[in-house]
Amino acid sequence: MARRRQIYEGKAKILYEGPEPGTLIQYFKDDATAFNAQKRGTINGKGVLNNRISEHVFTLLGNIGVPHHFIRRLNMREQLIRQVEIVPIEVIVRNVAAGTLSKRLGIEEGTQLPRTLIEYCYKDDALGDPLVAEEHIACFNWCSQDELHDIQDMAIRINDFMSGMFAGVGIRLVDFKLEFGRLYEGDYSRIILADEISPDGCRLWDMVSGEKLDKDRFRRDLGGEVEAYQEVARRLGLLPEGGDNAVLDLESHRKKKS
Numbered sequence: 531m532a533r534r535r536q537i538y539e540g541k542a543k544i545l546y547e548g549p550e551p552g553t554l555i556q557y558f559k560d561d562a563t564a565f566n567a568q569k570r571g572t573i574n575g576k577g578v579l580n581n582r583i584s585e586h587v588f589t590l591l592g593n594i595g596v597p598h599h600f601i602r603r604l605n606m607r608e609q610l611i612r613q614v615e616i617v618p619i620e621v622i623v624r625n626v627a628a629g630t631l632s633k634r635l636g637i638e639e640g641t642q643l644p645r646t647l648i649e650y651c652y653k654d655d656a657l658g659d660p661l662v663a664e665e666h667i668a669c670f671n672w673c674s675q676d677e678l679h680d681i682q683d684m685a686i687r688i689n690d691f692m693s694g695m696f697a698g699v700g701i702r703l704v705d706f707k708l709e710f711g712r713l714y715e716g717d718y719s720r721i722i723l724a725d726e727i728s729p730d731g732c733r734l735w736d737m738v739s740g741e742k743l744d745k746d747r748f749r750r751d752l753g754g755e756v757e758a759y760q761e762v763a764r765r766l767g768l769l770p771e772g773g774d775n776a777v778l779d780l781e782s783h784r785k786k787k788s
């Protein structure tokens with residue numbers, strides 16, 4: 531069998547050449563990194579859960595008309611996607627103060643923001659993905675003004691949809707990161723949603739207990755990472771209930787530990 535060609539390896543995913551021109555295969559790893567890869571680890575089964583959760587969210591976003599790169603899931607760890615030219619900006623959408631926003635501005639974590647805040651980081655590992663303003667994006671032409679408007683419109687729609695989706699299963703969508711790409715069609719290109727949407731790039735808090743159900747469990751050494759990711763998948767209806775596949779939820783994790 532011919533060995534497939536690797537296009538790119540990131541911290542949590544690998545991209546391989548796809549079966550047809552203009553397609554790629556996105557492979558989800560179990561590797562976890564934090565603080566610009568200064569902290570490294572493995573979360574067993576994370577790749578499988580993120581593949582499934584991201585498939586679910588992208589499919590639902592597609593159903594409400596958000597254009598995206600996802601074509602179909604191929605197996606437990608891989609999905610077929612459209613090849614795009616990634617816009618070198620991480621789009622951070624925030625509903626509640628947490629993480630670097632709290633640190634930077636001295637706002638207590640958990641404070642509801644008076645309006646949704648969109649921030650931008652320049653995608654550059656060597657620089658630690660620095661926060662940038664719209665002015666930098668325009669000045670260095672990382673994307674055009676029209677493209678940025680499309681990105682902002684999509685980010686707000688995605689946030690509204692995901693906030694409702696997660697609220698419906700008792701989860702508060704605190705903040706999340708999005709990436710977008712250019713899809714070329716002849717001489718023209720349009721912006722579509724790319725990358726992944728999973729607990730790796732979202733802050734998800736249980737609405738009642740405030741328990742963290744996302745990568746902050748790894749970043750902050752809280753333990754129970756797999757159980758938290760499983761809990762998100764279970765609440766979204768992506769894991770079978772009961773039986774041998776019974777999901778270990780955070781409550782059982784705590785009981786087991788104590």
Ligand code: 5GP
Nearest residue numbers: 622628629630631705706707730731732733
């Ligand atoms: P913060 O800036 O507070 O660290 O992160 C804000 C949100 O964006 C969090 O939900 C976090 O998970 C996500 N985020 C920011 N940068 C990255 C990144 O480089 N990778 C991933 N997976 N998520 C990120």
